[in-house]
Amino acid sequence: MPDMLSVIASLIKRDVTTALRRSSDILNPLVFFAIVVSLFPLGVGPEPNLLRTMAPGVLWVAALLATMLSLGRMFSSDYRNGSLEQMVIAPYPLTLLVIARVSAHWLMTGLPLVIMTPLLSIQLQLDAAATKTLLLSLLIGTPTLSFIGSVGAALTLGLRGGGVLVSLLVLPLYTPILIFGAGAVSATATGVSPDAHLSLLGALLALAITFTPMATATALRISLD
Amino acid sequence: MWFTKYAAPVIFYPIAGKFIPWLGGITLVLMLIGLYLGLFVAPTDYQQGESYRIIFVHVPSAWMSMFIYMVMAISGAIALAWKTKLSEILASACAPIGASFTLIALVSGSLWGKPMWGTYWAWDARLTSELILLFLYIGFMALEASIDDPRRASRAAAILALVGVINIPIIHFSVEWWNTLHQPASVSSISKVGKPSIHPSMLAPLFIMFIAAKFYFATAVLMRMRAIVLLRERHSHWVTGLEELKS
Amino acid sequence: MNWAEFFSMGGYGIYVWGSYGFTALVLVANIIAARHKKQKAVKILKQMMTLKQPK
Numbered sequence: 196m197p198d199m200l201s202v203i204a205s206l207i208k209r210d211v212t213t214a215l216r217r218s219s220d221i222l223n224p225l226v227f228f229a230i231v232v233s234l235f236p237l238g239v240g241p242e243p244n245l246l247r248t249m250a251p252g253v254l255w256v257a258a259l260l261a262t263m264l265s266l267g268r269m270f271s272s273d274y275r276n277g278s279l280e281q282m283v284i285a286p287y288p289l290t291l292l293v294i295a296r297v298s299a300h301w302l303m304t305g306l307p308l309v310i311m312t313p314l315l316s317i318q319l320q321l322d323a324a325a326t327k328t329l330l331l332s333l334l335i336g337t338p339t340l341s342f343i344g345s346v347g348a349a350l351t352l353g354l355r356g357g358g359v360l361v362s363l364l365v366l367p368l369y370t371p372i373l374i375f376g377a378g379a380v381s382a383t384a385t386g387v388s389p390d391a392h393l394s395l396l397g398a399l400l401a402l403a404i405t406f407t408p409m410a411t412a413t414a415l416r417i418s419l420d
Numbered sequence: 421m422w423f424t425k426y427a428a429p430v431i432f433y434p435i436a437g438k439f440i441p442w443l444g445g446i447t448l449v450l451m452l453i454g455l456y457l458g459l460f461v462a463p464t465d466y467q468q469g470e471s472y473r474i475i476f477v478h479v480p481s482a483w484m485s486m487f488i489y490m491v492m493a494i495s496g497a498i499a500l501a502w503k504t505k506l507s508e509i510l511a512s513a514c515a516p517i518g519a520s521f522t523l524i525a526l527v528s529g530s531l532w533g534k535p536m537w538g539t540y541w542a543w544d545a546r547l548t549s550e551l552i553l554l555f556l557y558i559g560f561m562a563l564e565a566s567i568d569d570p571r572r573a574s575r576a577a578a579i580l581a582l583v584g585v586i587n588i589p590i591i592h593f594s595v596e597w598w599n600t601l602h603q604p605a606s607v608s609s610i611s612k613v614g615k616p617s618i619h620p621s622m623l624a625p626l627f628i629m630f631i632a633a634k635f636y637f638a639t640a641v642l643m644r645m646r647a648i649v650l651l652r653e654r655h656s657h658w659v660t661g662l663e664e665l666k667s
Numbered sequence: 668m669n670w671a672e673f674f675s676m677g678g679y680g681i682y683v684w685g686s687y688g689f690t691a692l693v694l695v696a697n698i699i700a701a702r703h704k705k706q707k708a709v710k711i712l713k714q715m716m717t718l719k720q721p722k
Contacts, residue, residue: 346583350576356566363562364580367555368587371594378598399590406586410579413500417575459673470677477690516700520693528686535679636694643701650708654715665712 202287203295210299220268221303225311228261232315243320250319251329251380255373257315258308258333259366262340265304266361269296269348270415279352280419289412297345297408298338305337321384328383328393332376335396342403343368349414372399429649430658432506436642443639450632458625465619471535476625478528480633481521482546485553486588488518488637492560493585496578506645508574509652511581512564513644517637519557525550545599549592556584570652 214220235253236246273279282292309330316326347365354360379392458476465472492514499507529547530540541547560577567573653659676683 343583346579350563350580351566354566356562360562360566363555364559367552367559367591368583370552371587371590374594374598378601381601395594402586402590407583410583414576414579417572417579420572464677469679471679471682473676473683474686477686481690517697520697524690524693527689531682531686531689535682640697640701643698644704647701647705647708650705650712654708654712659712660716664709665716 199287199291203291203298206292206295207299207302210296211302214299214303220265221307224261224265224304225307227264228257228308228311229315231257231260232318236318247320247322247384250316250321251325251377251384252373253319254312254315254321254329255333255336255377255380258312258337259340259369259373261308262304262337262344263362263365264358265300266344266348266365267358269300269345270352271348274352274418279415283415283419289415290408293345293408293411293415294404297341297411300345301338301341305333305341308337309333321380325380325384328389329380331393332379332389332396335393335400336372336376339372339396339400339403340369342400342407343372345411346407346414349411349418352415352418372396375399429505429509429653430656433646433649436646440639440642440646443635443642447632447635447639450628450635454625454628454632457621457628462622462625463619468536471532474528474532475622476629478525478532479626480629481528482525482550483630484633484637485518485522485525485550487634488514488521489553489556489581489585489588492518493578493581496574496581499578500575500582505571505652506649508571508578509645509648510641511578512574513641513648515557515561515564515577517640517644519554519561521633522550522554522557526554543599543602545592545596548595548599552591552595553588556588560584 232253235249239245239249270279273282283289285292312330312333313326316329321329344361344365347361350364351357351361375392375395379389379396382389382392454476458473462473464470492511495507495511495514498504499511526547529550533542533547534540560580563580564573564577567576650659659665674680674684
């Protein structure tokens with residue numbers, strides 16, 4: 196039996212290849228991200244200092260929302276075509292398969308968001324140092340968003356109410372990540388070290404990786420009953 | 421497990437029915453005593469005048485909102501581990517009551533804020549945490565409502581409650597952190613203004629209201645649980661044989 | 668006992684009584700809702716049983 200790591204690796208590879216075929220699944224959240232960020236200056240006015248102050252929060256909230264929009268497809272297509280049931284009865288621990296799925300999700304959602312961010316931070320007048328912290332905070336934070344989001348996605352499989360319901364469930368759980376993520380950037384912007392914030396983000400990621408796969412696996416089993 | 425005998429709805433239903441009037445009576449008595457001591461006997465606060473008296477409903481409610489969430493989460497965990505029906509039902513029954521206490525904490529906190537800080541809403545650590553807690557409760561209830569099969573609904577919501585319960589201390593900590601960072605030093609005294617210098621005669625009504633709130637919770641949750649039991653067990657023999665159904 | 672003073676609560680009457688009033692409202696509403704839920708359940712059960720009767 197191939198070892199766990201190579202199983203995870205091949206699952207991730209398969210998920211990524213499938214996702215790349217449906218490129219709109221990847222592009223849509225990115226476009227959403229860009230549009231939402233552009234809405235804020237339209238709403239509050241173009242005053243550079245105001246935008247600079249708001250930038251960490253705005254970019255983080257937009258990233259949160261874009262991630263949330265993409266959660267629906269984490270398990271839904273496999274659920275519909277029956278391959279999710281195969282995953283559940285497969286000889287591998289479901290938690291490992293979940294970790295593989297969530298990692299693939301992050302590669303296709305979170306990572307592109309991080310890559311796109313420098314463009315948007317220019318729009319909001321954020322300087323280079325703050326942008327660097329922003330990228331770091333998103334890099335550490337977005338995987339956590341995917342992991343926590345996977346629980347919401349698994350719980351709401353096949354339910355009507357879809358995306359809005361997942362938002363209700365998952366957004367309150369996202370608030371600490373938002374606080375530390377945006378806080379890190381604000382810290383840099385005011386000349387303070389963001390290390391404490393970033394370490395806390397790291398701790399949250401560690402917690403999420405440890406606990407959420409079990410919850411997601413249980414939720415998947417319940418949804419499939 | 422010896423207690424799984426009591427986990428049977430058929431045993432629970434009549435026993436709960438006997439307890440409810442007593443629990444309700446004790447609740448009423450304790451509340452009246454607490455209200456009397458809090459509104460009439462406790463002296464005026466040096467700093468805040470009479471407005472501090474809101475503490476006697478605000479603090480017990482905030483406490484109950486957290487306590488009930490814990491009960492909900494633990495009950496959910498038991499339901500997931502042992503698949504006991506009553507644990508599922510207890511968790512479901514807790515949610516609206518917990519959400520109610522959260523709402524009371526928010527509204528009383530807001531009304532207390534106006535005379536204290538001059539504003540109906542301030543993003544202080546406690547109010548912000550309570551707001552997020554309200555969203556967690558609403559999420560729980562929304563998830564349950566959107567799943568047709570009651571047992572699947574309870575178990576799905578139980579997972580949500582467990583994830584939430586791990587999150588609550590994290591949320592509290594992060595909101596405290598956020599709060600101290602974003603407030604200029606002069607305004608951070610807001611959290612100090614919120615605590616009146618506790619006089620012993622203020623402790624007694626506070627303590628009594630705490631206990632009264634617990635008895636209230638027991639009364640309300642048992643009432644709710646009996647209703648849910650009737651619906652979920654409606655096809656079973658003992659339900660159809662109940663006295664109260666023979667009209 | 669000066670009732671006027673009691674009700675005004677040093678000028679903070681609306682906040683204090685607003686809080687207590689809202690609390691009372693919500694607590695009573697919860698009990699009424701629980702009672703109503705049970706009554707509805709009993710009604711459904713009675714209907715179910717009359718449908719089953721011809722046996």
